[in-house]
Structures are given as C-alpha cells and as structure tokens.
Amino acid sequence: MSTGTPIAEATGLAAPAGTPALIQEPGTLAAFWRRLRARPSAVAGLIIVGLLILMAVFAPWIAPYDPTATDWGNVRGAPSLAHPFGGDEVGRDVLSRIIFGARASLGAGLVSVALAVSLGLPLGLLAGYAGGWIDGAISRLTDALLAIPFLILAIALAAFLGPSLVNAMIAIGLSATSTFIRLTRAQVRAVAAEEFVEAARAMGNPPWRIARVHILPNIVPAILVQATLTIAAAIIAEASLSFLGLGQQPPEPSWGAMLNTAKNFMDEAPWMAIWPGLSIFLAVLAFNLFGDGLRDALDPRQRT
Amino acid sequence: MLRFLARRLALAIPTLILASMIIFALQQLLPGDVATALTGEERDPQVIAFIREKYHLDEPLPVRYAYWAGGVLRGDLGESIRLQKPVSELIVEKLPVTLELACLAMLVALAIGVPMGVLSAVKRGQAADTIANGIALWGLSVPNFWLGILLILLFSVELGWLPASGYVSPFESMSDNLAAMVMPAFVLGNAIAAVMMRHTRAAMLGVLGSDYVRTARAKGVSPLRVTLRHALPNAAIPIITLGALEFGQLLSGAVLTEQVFSVPGFGKLMVDAVFNRDFATVQGVVICTAATYIALNLAADLLSAAVNPKLRRA
Numbered sequence: 218m219s220t221g222t223p224i225a226e227a228t229g230l231a232a233p234a235g236t237p238a239l240i241q242e243p244g245t246l247a248a249f250w251r252r253l254r255a256r257p258s259a260v261a262g263l264i265i266v267g268l269l270i271l272m273a274v275f276a277p278w279i280a281p282y283d284p285t286a287t288d289w290g291n292v293r294g295a296p297s298l299a300h301p302f303g304g305d306e307v308g309r310d311v312l313s314r315i316i317f318g319a320r321a322s323l324g325a326g327l328v329s330v331a332l333a334v335s336l337g338l339p340l341g342l343l344a345g346y347a348g349g350w351i352d353g354a355i356s357r358l359t360d361a362l363l364a365i366p367f368l369i370l371a372i373a374l375a376a377f378l379g380p381s382l383v384n385a386m387i388a389i390g391l392s393a394t395s396t397f398i399r400l401t402r403a404q405v406r407a408v409a410a411e412e413f414v415e416a417a418r419a420m421g422n423p424p425w426r427i428a429r430v431h432i433l434p435n436i437v438p439a440i441l442v443q444a445t446l447t448i449a450a451a452i453i454a455e456a457s458l459s460f461l462g463l464g465q466q467p468p469e470p471s472w473g474a475m476l477n478t479a480k481n482f483m484d485e486a487p488w489m490a491i492w493p494g495l496s497i498f499l500a501v502l503a504f505n506l507f508g509d510g511l512r513d514a515l516d517p518r519q520r521t
Numbered sequence: 522m523l524r525f526l527a528r529r530l531a532l533a534i535p536t537l538i539l540a541s542m543i544i545f546a547l548q549q550l551l552p553g554d555v556a557t558a559l560t561g562e563e564r565d566p567q568v569i570a571f572i573r574e575k576y577h578l579d580e581p582l583p584v585r586y587a588y589w590a591g592g593v594l595r596g597d598l599g600e601s602i603r604l605q606k607p608v609s610e611l612i613v614e615k616l617p618v619t620l621e622l623a624c625l626a627m628l629v630a631l632a633i634g635v636p637m638g639v640l641s642a643v644k645r646g647q648a649a650d651t652i653a654n655g656i657a658l659w660g661l662s663v664p665n666f667w668l669g670i671l672l673i674l675l676f677s678v679e680l681g682w683l684p685a686s687g688y689v690s691p692f693e694s695m696s697d698n699l700a701a702m703v704m705p706a707f708v709l710g711n712a713i714a715a716v717m718m719r720h721t722r723a724a725m726l727g728v729l730g731s732d733y734v735r736t737a738r739a740k741g742v743s744p745l746r747v748t749l750r751h752a753l754p755n756a757a758i759p760i761i762t763l764g765a766l767e768f769g770q771l772l773s774g775a776v777l778t779e780q781v782f783s784v785p786g787f788g789k790l791m792v793d794a795v796f797n798r799d800f801a802t803v804q805g806v807v808i809c810t811a812a813t814y815i816a817l818n819l820a821a822d823l824l825s826a827a828v829n830p831k832l833r834r835a
Contacts, residue, residue: 323738360532361539364811364818368773369791373807376795377550453664457777460666461792480670481779484678494667509658 252514259510265503273319278435280313285468293486305487306478312471315492321464321471322500324457325386327449333397334444338395339399346409355398362395372455375463382455382471385464389454394446400443404436423432438515449501456497472497473490523656525826533819540811541593542802545586551800558798577609599792599801608805611790616809618688619779620784622709623771627764629710630717635760637714638721642729643748653718660715665774667709669781676704677750686783705782709774713767720763724756758828765821769814 273280282288284335291304317474344355348487362370374388408414409432417431459473469473472493480488551558556573573579576599592599598608667700677755679686683704689697728734729752737751737771738744776788783789794802 325618333533340580357535357539360536360544364536364540365772365807366769366810366814367546368776369807369810372776372791372795373544373547373803374550377547377800449662456664458776459668461780461795463795476667476670483670483674487674487678490667490670490674494664494670497664497667500660501664502658504663505658 221511238479239409246363249514255424256510256513258506259514262503262506262508262510265499266507269319269323269503272316273323276292276317276320280310280316282313283308284313284317286310286472293482293489295486296488299329302492303485305475305485305489309468311475311489311492313471314475315496316473318470318475318493318496319500321459321469322449322452322455322473322497325382325389325464326504327453328498329390329393329455330444330448332387333393333447334440336390336398337394340399341362341383342405342428342433343398344398345402345405346424352381352402356402359395359398359402361485362392363399365392365498367392367450369458371458372461372463375458380463380466382459382465382469385455385458388458389451391449392454392508400439402437404439408432408435431516442512442515445504445511449504449508450503452497452500522826528817529822537815540815541590541808542586544811545808546558547580547584547591547804548800555597558800564745564764570764572602573627574819579587580796586696592640597615598805598808601802603794603802608802612787612805612809615785615787615790619772619775619788620783621691621703622702622775622778622784622786623768625706626709626713626774627646627768629706630713631764633710634717635715636722638718638760639725639748642725643744647727653722657715657718659661660711660718663709663711664764665712665783666777667777669704672704672706672708673781688784701782701784707783709771709776709778712774713771716767716770717760717764721756724759725752728752728756737738758825762821762825765817765824769810772810772813789828 253263256373260499262416267510286306286309287435288304288310291300291308291310293306294300294308296303299311302315305311305314324429340355344352344359346386348490365373371385371388371392372393375385378384378388405428417427422430455471456473459471460477462474462477465471475493476497477488479493482489547557547715556569556576556578558659577585577763580588598612600606601608601611604611637653637656642648644650673685676683679754684701686701691698729748734747736751737747772787775786776791778790779782779786779788787809791803791806792798794806
C-alpha cells in the first residue's frame, strides 16, 4: 500500500516511498511532536523543565545535606568542595536548599496554574457559549479582576489570607484566573461560529455535548500555550511573594525567600544571592522557551 | 467620537465599581474577627471598639461597602492604623516618587525596546533578529528583584559607583536623585523593554509588508528612510497604545523594585502596610492602582480611536 493519500496519488504528488504517513496529516499528535522537535529552543526548554521536575521530586536523594540543618562551621561559608554553593547566614548548605527550593517554585507554578485553569476554563466556556446576561456578568467580573495588576492582586490576596506557601499558591491562582476566562471565552466564540459547530447544532446535539465534544478539543491548544507561559509568570510571582515574606515560611527553603535574606549579606556572602536568582531565572526561562515553542508548533499558520 | 467616549465610559465605570467591590471583599478573607485583625498587634478593647464603630463592622456587608465606597468617592480611603494618618495623604505623598520611577523606567523601556524591535523586524530571520529575540526572552525571564540585587552587588558593593539605596528628592538635588534612580529605573524598565521590543517587531513587520512601503522602495527611497520615515510612524500607534497597557506591569514591578532599592514610593508603602497588617492602606493602594489602570486603558482606547476612525464603531 502506498503511503500517499488518494488525492496525492491522483495528482501525482504522492510522497516518495518510505516517507512516514504522518507528514500528510499535519493535525496529528505525532506531527505536532515533530514540529516541536524542529525547534531547538523549545526542546532545550522542555529538557530543563524535565530536569527541574526530577530535581524537585528526587530532592531528598540528590541533596547532599538536610536543607534545614544548621552548621555553625559553615556560617556564610564560601563555596568549597564540601559545600559547592557555599553556606547561608546560619550555615545551611545553599546547594541543598536550592535543590529542595525547586519544590516550592515548581509546585507553586503548577498548582496555581492548575487552579487558574480549573476555574477559568469552565467560566470562560460558560460565558462564551451561553452568551446573554451570563456572558455579561462573567465578562464584567473578568474586566474588574484584570484592572488590578497581576502581582499587586496576588500580594493583596496573600496579605489578607496570611503568609504561607499554600496561600501564595491560592493568591497567584486566583490572580491568574481572569486571563484564562478571557482567553477561553474568545476561543469559544471563534470556534462556535465555525460551520461544523452549526452542523452539530442542526443535528440536534444538546449544548453541553457540543461544548464538550466539538468546542473544547479545539480550544485546548491555546489554553495549553497560555498555561505554560503562565507557569513562568507564576514561578516569578511565587518567588516575589516569598521574597517579600508572603510565601514559603522559614526555615523551609524557597528561592525567593533565600534572595530576601541574601540581600542583607551582599558584601560578605554574594553566593547566597547568585544561586537562588539563577535558579528562578533558569526555571522561568525554560517555561518561556517551551511555551513559545509550543505556540509555534501548535499554530496552524505555521503548518506546511 | 463623543458617543465612543460615552460608550467606553459606560464600560469603565461598572468595571471600577466591581473592582472596588472585590478589593473591599478582601477584608472578608481575614481569619477571625475583622475588628481584631484590623487592629493588628493592638489588643486594647477600646481601640477594637473604635475600629468596629469606624468601619461599621456590626452592619451587614453591603451596608459596610456603601459606607466605604462613599468615603472613597469623597477621597477618604480610611485611616492607616499604624501610621495614624489618612491613607489618601500617604498615597499623595508617595505617588510622585513611583511616578518618577515609572516614567524613567518607561523611558528606559522605549530607548531599548523600540530600536531593538525595529532592528529585528528589518533584519527578520537574520542574526540580529535572533540576538534581539534572545535579549527579549532574557528580559522576560529574569526576576527583577534579582537583577536589582546583582546590580547593587556590581555597581555599589564592588565598584562603589552608585548608591545601593537612599532616595533623594529631585527638589533637593537633581544629580543625587538621578544617581539613586538609575538602577531602579533600569531594573524596572528591563522587563517592559522586552515587551516593547516584541510589540515593535510585530507592528513593524505588519507595516513593512504593506503596499505603500513597497511603493516607496520601488521609487528608490533609501532603506533607512523607508524604515524611519515611512514605516515607523505608522507602527508607532500600536506601540503607544500597547505601551500604555504595560503601565499595570510597571506598577506591579515597582513594588519589588522599590523594596530592593528602598525607594520610598507606592510599592514600598504597600509592602510595609502588608507587614504592619495595615489593611486600610493596602486596600487604598490597590484601588488607586486599579483606577489608574482603568484610566490608562480608557486613554489608550481613545488614542487608538482618535488615530483610527474605523475603531470608533467597535
């Protein structure tokens, strides 16, 4: 059997033998994977994200020391063979705290975005598909939330909820929800105007079935891209809240909180400031690279 | 144009009211009794009773909101329990500092972002484009408080060229003021520069592909002149309107930048208020930020509509 489609064969445009069939089906998962792999920056982002997740999950096995154990011989200790990233203000091993700190950063990024999507997606679907006063009410609420800058809303929410990592996640998730409501609504309205949705409606499908079977799968790519880029923003937000003392509480490690103490010892122990910042930067960069690559790979206009 | 303005205002005002409701409702998140929480460390029953009376805490929530919103409309944002001053007075005092910082940061963002965006659009797909995109990605990914710490480490601790902190009013000494503001402005402008670069690149790519630019090229106008005189003015409109919307980002960033460099502005006021559990001040700062953002949004809409009549029908 030939690998080409009937039309390609009829027009003499059949792919040469041996070409994988997926090249003729630009919409498949395999084709998406191939387009993503063609972007080195996206692959680099994905690899760094993967390594950071492994580091967070296996932290207890990788970290050379207990991240909260103090050692008076290593107070603001310079980087050495025993402590490659040095020691902090009470002699804790900075490397171990960086490794464990990945849990707070990645955890906050993933949990807060999961919260934002699980609230924003249904509300956006409802607003976009139901229309009328429901749409009006949800859209006004979204506008009002978007009027308060993301980080300022997150700080205010965290301040009123009380300082803790869980509350920081809730604050960041709620602050990011409006973006997903607006995006989902716009996507739903675009897809709902398509002819295949009209056809599904004409065939007598109930609205919830149209929303779930016909609309939802078509808006997933846009949501996925936004979610990846929002994880990057959420990691910065968690670091910011922890830096201000509104996130992870001491002695538990968090990159943002480590920078907060490092600020006071800049002339004696600069390594305390370098590594946590570099870690935040790397994590955020990785999610941004991956998100940009994902967008390019999922964008139908880029398909050839 | 007047009808457009009326329609936009009709959307902006309910948005502001709803935002104020959300900000007011934040109070409800406080654990335990609101009056006790609002007084912070204070355990004096007289103070608690005073707070209960002042904020009408025995009334139902909608009534309390009406009292609060009425006060906000008269310019009364409540009292800072910690500083024993009206919140509005504190904000008026701190706002100019943040505005100066924000304007300087915007200047930095435009000075870096626009030329870089133009260059990467003109050299699309070439090395300069890749480098500019790389710099933009760096600007978007580096946490600005860390960048601030690194700059202090380099320019204050190592080289001793610039003060690490210590704000000086421009009315006292312009040069000391600028010396104290140059690092914060750069740190704050850095992330916005990346966003401006992306906006500029997209807008320039759109304009460079249009027919009149091709005509100008065909007539033999020099590439530099085509870029700067023919294309850039038309690309400027989306750059300016999208730039206005970045102001919210600027205010968010100012909170951390001011914290790192101890700049006594709006953001520092908010963070200090958060630590002192001075919730009236937090609410006051947030509502002012939201109002500023909505006003800027409106201004950006009007600006686009003034330049492009087609948008007035939207």
